[in-house]
Amino acid sequence: MKIHKSSDVQTSKIGKGTTIWQYCVVLSGAKIGKDCNICANCFIENDVEIGDKVTIKNGVSIFDSIHIQSNVLVGPNVTFTNDLYPRSMRGLKKSKKTYSRTTILEGASIGGGSTILPGIKIGRNAIIGAGSLVTKDIADNAIVFGESARLQRYLNKAEMETIQQQMAVAKRSERANALKEVKRLCKEFGFTAGMLKGALANGRKKK
Ligand SMILES: CC(C)(COP(=O)(O)OP(=O)(O)OC[C@H]1O[C@@H](n2cnc3c(N)ncnc32)[C@H](O)[C@@H]1OP(=O)(O)O)[C@@H](O)C(=O)NCCC(=O)NCCS
Numbered sequence: 001m002k003i004h005k006s007s008d009v010q011t012s013k014i015g016k017g018t019t020i021w022q023y024c025v026v027l028s029g030a031k032i033g034k035d036c037n038i039c040a041n042c043f044i045e046n047d048v049e050i051g052d053k054v055t056i057k058n059g060v061s062i063f064d065s066i067h068i069q070s071n072v073l074v075g076p077n078v079t080f081t082n083d084l085y086p087r088s089m090r091g092l093k094k095s096k097k098t099y100s101r102t103t104i105l106e107g108a109s110i111g112g113g114s115t116i117l118p119g120i121k122i123g124r125n126a127i128i129g130a131g132s133l134v135t136k137d138i139a140d141n142a143i144v145f146g147e148s149a150r151l152q153r154y155l156n157k158a159e160m161e162t163i164q165q166q167m168a169v170a171k172r173s174e175r176a177n178a179l180k181e182v183k184r185l186c187k188e189f190g191f192t193a194g195m196l197k198g199a200l201a202n203g204r205k206k207k
Helices: 157-189 193-206
Strands: 048-050 066-068 102-104 142-145 150-154
Touching: 157 193
Parallel strands: 048 066, 066 102
Antiparallel strands: 142 150
């Protein structure tokens, strides 16, 4: 995990391998997964969950009730919203507000400068074109763009295959990295493969 010293990161729930670059603010309730890349000038509020291997490009604010699953890309300056009929509550009696949940499903990408209205679900692998205004749920594998972003087409076979290949490569490299880490730890603590197998077998017996 790497957090640039200019960032104010208050949560401890950040996965291994995640990088948070310059001038970000992350509040204490936020949960961020493994191997994410949070670029400069981002703000992440409390009720926010971010999966693994997510890329958040520069200048994105992620407010309460926004949940982002693994392998999602959020383009630069995307605007998430969580209150459909907002009012400034300054000077009024505070009551706890509940927001409708926005979920960005696994593998989706949101083009730069898009705005996502509250309570929206963006489907798996969907692509939101740059500068879109998303007012309705978006289906899995859909490519949408434009104001009140409408379905243009679905991902074609070749595009789907590319995504599957990328996922397979990512899985393989994840396994290889895990194995490398086990080997490194064994070396550091003087374990042999036989000792490790024995410990694992004992653990299984105890269960
Ligand atoms: C939407 C997108 C994925 C392309 O999808 P596509 O189905 O392959 O679309 P095409 O490139 O074939 O373009 C089809 C038409 O839509 C238009 N179009 C493409 N993207 C558009 C967008 N975001 N908004 C409005 N119109 C768009 C094209 O100009 C073209 O118009 P024409 O038929 O009048 O010539 C791509 O344009 C896009 O917006 N990608 C996101 C880029 C981005 O923000 N990346 C962020 C990370 S840096």
